[in-house]
Amino acid sequence: MLGSGILKGLAVTAKNFVGSYHDPARMVTQEYPDVPAKLPAAYRNFPFLVTENATDPMGTLRCVACQICEKECPPQCIYIEKSKDKKPDATGKPQIYPAVFAIDTAVCMSCQLCVEVCPFDAIKMDQVFEIAATDRFTGLLLNREQLAKPNTYFHQIHPEEAAEVDARLNAERKAAEEKAKAAAAAAAAKAAAPKPAAGAAPTLPPTTGGPSA
Amino acid sequence: MESLEQLRDRLLTRFPAAKVELVLNPGASPEHSLLLEAASAREIALFLRDDPFVKLDYCSNVTGLDWPDKEIIETKKVSVPDPAGGPAKVVEEKTKRLQPGYLEAVYHLYSMALKSTAPVILRLRTVNRSDQVTLPSLTPVWRSADFQEREIYDLYGIIFEGHPDLRRLLMWDGFKDHPMRKDYVAPDDFEWEPTPHGVVHERAKAHYPLPGDRLGQTPAGQQPGTVSPANPTTQPEAKP
Amino acid sequence: MGPQHPSTHGVFRMIVTLDGERIVKLKPVFGYLHRNHEKIAESTSYLASMPYTDRLDYLCSMTNNWAYALAVEKLGGLTVPDRAQYLRVIMAELTRLVNHSCLVGFLFNDLGTSFTPLLYAFREREKILDLFEALSGSRMMCNYQRFGGCRVDPSPEWLAAAKALVDNFPRFLDEYETMLTGNEIMLARTQGVGRLSAADAINAGITGPILRASGVDYDLRKVDGTGFYPRFDFRVPLGAHGDTYDRYMMRILEMRESVKILQQAFRDLPAGPIMDPKAKLRGFRPKAGEAYGRLEGPKGELGFYLVSDGSPNPYRYRVRPPSLINLTLLEDMCLGHTIADSVVILGSIDIVLGEVDR
Numbered sequence: 001m002l003g004s005g006i007l008k009g010l011a012v013t014a015k016n017f018v019g020s021y022h023d024p025a026r027m028v029t030q031e032y033p034d035v036p037a038k039l040p041a042a043y044r045n046f047p048f049l050v051t052e053n054a055t056d057p058m059g060t061l062r063c064v065a066c067q068i069c070e071k072e073c074p075p076q077c078i079y080i081e082k083s084k085d086k087k088p089d090a091t092g093k094p095q096i097y098p099a100v101f102a103i104d105t106a107v108c109m110s111c112q113l114c115v116e117v118c119p120f121d122a123i124k125m126d127q128v129f130e131i132a133a134t135d136r137f138t139g140l141l142l143n144r145e146q147l148a149k150p151n152t153y154f155h156q157i158h159p160e161e162a163a164e165v166d167a168r169l170n171a172e173r174k175a176a177e178e179k180a181k182a183a184a185a186a187a188a189a190k191a192a193a194p195k196p197a198a199g200a201a202p203t204l205p206p207t208t209g210g211p212s213a
Numbered sequence: 214m215e216s217l218e219q220l221r222d223r224l225l226t227r228f229p230a231a232k233v234e235l236v237l238n239p240g241a242s243p244e245h246s247l248l249l250e251a252a253s254a255r256e257i258a259l260f261l262r263d264d265p266f267v268k269l270d271y272c273s274n275v276t277g278l279d280w281p282d283k284e285i286i287e288t289k290k291v292s293v294p295d296p297a298g299g300p301a302k303v304v305e306e307k308t309k310r311l312q313p314g315y316l317e318a319v320y321h322l323y324s325m326a327l328k329s330t331a332p333v334i335l336r337l338r339t340v341n342r343s344d345q346v347t348l349p350s351l352t353p354v355w356r357s358a359d360f361q362e363r364e365i366y367d368l369y370g371i372i373f374e375g376h377p378d379l380r381r382l383l384m385w386d387g388f389k390d391h392p393m394r395k396d397y398v399a400p401d402d403f404e405w406e407p408t409p410h411g412v413v414h415e416r417a418k419a420h421y422p423l424p425g426d427r428l429g430q431t432p433a434g435q436q437p438g439t440v441s442p443a444n445p446t447t448q449p450e451a452k453p
Numbered sequence: 454m455g456p457q458h459p460s461t462h463g464v465f466r467m468i469v470t471l472d473g474e475r476i477v478k479l480k481p482v483f484g485y486l487h488r489n490h491e492k493i494a495e496s497t498s499y500l501a502s503m504p505y506t507d508r509l510d511y512l513c514s515m516t517n518n519w520a521y522a523l524a525v526e527k528l529g530g531l532t533v534p535d536r537a538q539y540l541r542v543i544m545a546e547l548t549r550l551v552n553h554s555c556l557v558g559f560l561f562n563d564l565g566t567s568f569t570p571l572l573y574a575f576r577e578r579e580k581i582l583d584l585f586e587a588l589s590g591s592r593m594m595c596n597y598q599r600f601g602g603c604r605v606d607p608s609p610e611w612l613a614a615a616k617a618l619v620d621n622f623p624r625f626l627d628e629y630e631t632m633l634t635g636n637e638i639m640l641a642r643t644q645g646v647g648r649l650s651a652a653d654a655i656n657a658g659i660t661g662p663i664l665r666a667s668g669v670d671y672d673l674r675k676v677d678g679t680g681f682y683p684r685f686d687f688r689v690p691l692g693a694h695g696d697t698y699d700r701y702m703m704r705i706l707e708m709r710e711s712v713k714i715l716q717q718a719f720r721d722l723p724a725g726p727i728m729d730p731k732a733k734l735r736g737f738r739p740k741a742g743e744a745y746g747r748l749e750g751p752k753g754e755l756g757f758y759l760v761s762d763g764s765p766n767p768y769r770y771r772v773r774p775p776s777l778i779n780l781t782l783l784e785d786m787c788l789g790h791t792i793a794d795s796v797v798i799l800g801s802i803d804i805v806l807g808e809v810d811r
Binding site for chain 3: 002003044112113
């Protein structure tokens, strides 16, 4: 019969229409601004810099300004300037830190390559997506003060990954400390001079700052 | 399927006047290619398409390649006889040779009838990169080369003789240069904006000189271009 | 028509010469979305091009990633572990479901049936995109494949969710077909419209479902045996007339085959590593040479041609875009038809302008 195909199709739409009132599979609309969106743990949007300590974010940045992410960033949205001096990092080892670290989030495409290439676990992906600015340059060009977020925040958004990273870093720190202690003890024994103060500071830098890719 | 050497030999017996050369691929994948001459390329292509043994009825991919002039330094060991009558000395002699650049069109051919898995690759080379850049078009043989040859003409500047409709494909008609060539210089007339990219910034600054040296006003320790909300000194204001 | 026209699937322009309502000449105009993807790729490292391939055909980022990874693996002589091969097949077939269901929706949109089929397709697509997001972190720009493997290993929960979705998918297809396939208006508008003969299609390098709709048995999953496809049991559907209706049916039938492949993949997925231990993420420098890697993408043969000179950047990076080359015969298909038919024919070719213009 001519028109039966059309009628069949209309029956499908009618079923869907009625279903949208009672069938849970059809009731897919989320009342977004009132009900916050549920994000999967893997969701990524824009990088941030991890700091160890929330009270002193600039003093405890994990970033050592090695500029690997700057080189690898596909749209070249990261800009880093190395510091002239060294500051002690979380383990007490003197390190170069980024004097300038800026990310142009208007250019960033959230590809996660900076996170993947970072050997220090210093840059991680954020989950912010409700971003609005009146001006592209003041609002979306983020400097290091705006990018720095504490490790606790990282634990909040990516709990599994953060726990894994922390476990790895702690193990490394421990190894480094023990190595430094052993080296200090060896140095003290070798010198055998009454200069105990020298043993307090780590004399040998650990071989690597993090896991190599 | 016959090997590429066998195919070359068969082509040479079929077209005794033509020159067919085997180009070996040094990489990990065994994809070698045949270098054809411009004069006999279309005849050979037609033969390859209809030949029952290879039946290359499907031209998958057509690519342009740019090889600019290259300076090759060759070191040769020359023995120089000692004028005093002693044993001859071996001296390394360096000769510089300018290998002229050329443009290249690469065709990846497969056979749909025989379901071949390895491509037969044809290469065509122009004489130079400036005035003798004409190659025969293979669009009359495989229509799939139509848009791809237009693209190569657009981006590399190879003129395909016999192409039914050779116009620019991706760039606009009034565009002058060929952007995929290695010596292409990108334009620098960007609108001035405080991006963190030094190079772009400098070029844009040269193009749009700013009223006063605004970059000098950024406070010490802060790089021009990185704007913090507390210090919005580098507001964009210069518009061309 | 165009460049801003709802029927052209993006910024695409067709210069049409008409005799009354009949088309006597049609010239497509490209380049409105041209960003010289190839030049960008030649100025960055091999790894940095991977996220850019997501943006070629933005409906099928997973297959784009795979095709590029395939070419680089050929160039660098890398091998891919079994589990990663299976994961790649899973991602590629999920992508095929996304692409084909949306394409059918768009095709009906072009026919003038308002939005309903497209929205139903989008509802299913959302579920797959949710899976992609839970796995790779992004819905459309997945950036999932790496040279020598995949980036993340899916959790058992993810696999269970994906399996449940795939098992339910035929129900959606049945509903979709009940709604669309027998529709008399659709039959009248598509049967016999935009015929394409097998000989023409082969000569013009047309690939993918359009080629198979013309009756040519050529599927790279079977021919090349890319990845682990030879391990799966599936058929390649073929059309008989090469018209728009056959091209529509081809997509529906391919989706049913994809569901079969996916069910086998979930059943056989082995445990093991997902990356080649030889593969290097950063500072990848293949030795000089060239390679052409190709893959049966949802739109046809997606190929990447790479030339390396031993430096960290590719010397030449070329995408063989199926969307662009499938347009070669657009004029031939449209000649003699009305202007309203040209919209449907273009819709049945399935183009994404991000890939056409690159």
